[in-house]
Amino acid sequence: VSYEEMLEMASLGSKVLQIRSVEFASKYKVPLRVLSSLIDNPVGTLITSEENIMEQAVISGIAHNIDEAKLSLIGVPDEPGIAFKILKPISEANIEVDMIVQSVSAREGLTNFAFTVHRSDFDKAQAILQGICDELSAMGVQTDDKVVKVSLVGIGMRSHAGIAAQMFEVLHQENINIQMISTSEIKISVVIDEKYLELAVRSLHSAFELDKE
Structure with missing residues (x-):
């Protein structure tokens, strides 16, 4: 995951890392590795410069803000x-x-x-x-x-068309109405009814294969 992607996710409500820690790591080009404390010998997630990432996933993560x-x-x-x-x-x-x-x-x-x-x-x-x-x-x-706000984040959006349409199709299939939309180069955010939060996040995780190890 790139610094830019992690900064986006942190600003959008992800609780993985405090945003200032990512800002400092990005400024001084210090790689970060986030590890799980719940399993032995975790591989974790490496946060580094975009140019150091060999294979860039289209979508790096999903964030939500209640x-x-x-x-x-x-x-x-x-x-x-x-x-x-x-x-x-x-x-x-x-x-x-x-x-x-x-x-x-x-x-x-x-x-x-x-x-x-x-x-x-x-x-x-x-x-x-x-x-x-x-x-x-x-x-x-x-x-x-x-x-609530649900967001897709990924530098791969820069080179892959149709991500927004795919996201909207997933929500449509679950009969989830989109009330507002906001996009940037590496982010798509939607506002939906809070009662659909869990369903939306779970469906998007599955559709973009983020639930696979």
């Missing part, structure tokens, strides 16, 4: 600066925003703006949105604090 809550401002004017007007008071309240999705509303000229925050900030963020709803001529506020 500390998620989703808020949506429905039917706001689709105009320049609307995202700033929504997120400025959120930022001023020192609320960290994770995923953001802006989508077209059913009504012409309007848009829906959704984002996720830590659950500890949910009530405060909800109060802020309620407070600016009339000011922004929004139709209403929708919230859900029963969501």
Whole structure:
């Protein structure tokens, strides 16, 4: 596993390593090996530079984060600066925003703006949105604090097309609705209902053969 992949997994909720330890190892190019304390003579997982990895797996791991809550401002004017007007008071309240999705509303000229925050900030963020709803001529506020984020991480995504489609197909086969999507060069994250967390992780592990030794 590369430093970059482990940093992504740590930031996405994986409890394998503390993120600062990976940052220092990456900075000074120090290889790390994570071993299990539950078995004798474990092989473990080597964390090193990408160029030192002979065979790069497409997907290195799956991470999940249960500390998620989703808020949506429905039917706001689709105009320049609307995202700033929504997120400025959120930022001023020192609320960290994770995923953001802006989508077209059913009504012409309007848009829906959704984002996720830590659950500890949910009530405060909800109060802020309620407070600016009339000011922004929004139709209403929708919230859900029963969501989780599930992420695939792998440097192999850079050279393999179709990983997102495969992930979405697996979730579709389990009848799991995807509420939000976020992607980067080596990561795909989705927000789903928390009741499907175990099923989603187990199904993705199997589909991408991460359950094989």
